[in-house]
Amino acid sequence: MSQTLLITGVGKRIGYALAKDLLAKGHRVIGTYRSHYPSIDELGQLGASVYQCDLTHEAALDEVLNRIKQQHQQLDGIIHNASDWLGDNNGLSPADTMARMMQIHVTAPYQINLSLAPLLTQAALGASSTDKSAAIGASNIIHITDYVAEKGSKKHIAYAASKAALHNMTLSFAAKFAPEIKVNSIAPAMILFNEGDDAAYQAKTLAKAILPKEAGTEEIIAVVDYLLGSHYVTGRSFAVDGGRHLYQSH
Numbered sequence: 001m002s003q004t005l006l007i008t009g010v011g012k013r014i015g016y017a018l019a020k021d022l023l024a025k026g027h028r029v030i031g032t033y034r035s036h037y038p039s040i041d042e043l044g045q046l047g048a049s050v051y052q053c054d055l056t057h058e059a060a061l062d063e064v065l066n067r068i069k070q071q072h073q074q075l076d077g078i079i080h081n082a083s084d085w086l087g088d089n090n091g092l093s094p095a096d097t098m099a100r101m102m103q104i105h106v107t108a109p110y111q112i113n114l115s116l117a118p119l120l121t122q123a124a125l126g127a128s129s130t131d132k133s134a135a136i137g138a139s140n141i142i143h144i145t146d147y148v149a150e151k152g153s154k155k156h157i158a159y160a161a162s163k164a165a166l167h168n169m170t171l172s173f174a175a176k177f178a179p180e181i182k183v184n185s186i187a188p189a190m191i192l193f194n195e196g197d198d199a200a201y202q203a204k205t206l207a208k209a210i211l212p213k214e215a216g217t218e219e220i221i222a223v224v225d226y227l228l229g230s231h232y233v234t235g236r237s238f239a240v241d242g243g244r245h246l247y248q249s250h
């Protein structure tokens with residue numbers, strides 16, 4: 001059944017791949033983006049509704065949320081993908097680094113979920129006017145976290161802490177929004193390298209997993225598909241990490 005899904009950070013990489021895949025499967029996509037790339041125009045031509053917004057700007061985000069509520073009567077799911085992988089040694093002060101990580105990975109998802117939850121609940125209840133049990137778990141919120149939320153990271157302390165906080169919100173929102181809305185985390189590890197990741201970095205990073213590979217966006221797409229089709233999974237985290245937790249240094 002076609003769903004209307006809001007995805008944050010659709011301009012490139014995983015968010016862009018998710019948006020294109022969901023559009024190809026007949027879903028309606030509402031996307032937010034910070035920087036404009038040709039991919040944004042492409043998604044618009046494919047039927048997506050796209051909104052420019054720096055999610056760290058509270059007033060700008062409030063304005064976009066109000067426009068989304070005015071322009072879209074139906075919303076079945078939210079995928080919080082937007083993220084800034086900021087190392088601790090980045091030139092900003094420690095306080096600014098932590099504030100920036102918490103803003104994009106915690107405050108923005110919190111603001112979005114509280115603003116749009118009534119739309120998600122209404123969609124679930126409308127799924128079947130006769131069978132109230134059909135509303136159970138019919139809508140979704142997905143927080144894309146990171147393997148390091150459970151493990152920590154000595155070079156991305158603020159980033160990892162903010163992703164751990166994002167997963168904690170999965171637990172809180174799952175309890176708050178049940179039974180109509182399911183809330184789950186997807187905790188990836190090595191999905192896509194970045195431009196500029198040299199061969200030495202790639203080898204070192206791949207060696208950290210017992211399945212040493214660059215997983216690709218299809219691994220995230222598969223978990224999203226599963227969660228969209230489930231009516232009984234909530235408050236959980238789905239690790240997509242090549243067995244990083246079983247890595248043992250030689």
Ligand SMILES: NC(=O)C1=CN([C@@H]2O[C@H](COP(=O)(O)OP(=O)(O)OC[C@H]3O[C@@H](n4cnc5c(N)ncnc54)[C@H](OP(=O)(O)O)[C@@H]3O)[C@@H](O)[C@H]2O)C=CC1
Nearest residue numbers: 009011013014034035054055081082083188189190191192
């Ligand atoms: N790639 C990987 O291997 C892994 C990814 N993940 C997680 O998966 C998700 C997607 O990863 P990936 O595609 O690599 O992410 P990227 O860092 O490549 O892109 C994230 C997107 O978020 C947007 N964004 C960043 N900051 C802001 C902001 N302040 N306001 C609005 N949008 C913003 C970026 O926009 P812009 O183009 O303007 O910068 C970009 O489109 C993220 O949550 C990430 O933490 C977790 C583990 C591994």
Ligand SMILES: Nc1nc2c(c(=O)[nH]1)N=C([C@H](O)[C@@H](O)CO)CN2
Nearest residue numbers: 083084085146189190191192194205
């Ligand atoms: N917003 C982002 N978060 C993360 C990225 C990224 O490119 N953007 N990349 C990683 C790494 O792939 C890491 O998982 C390798 O061990 C982590 N988070």
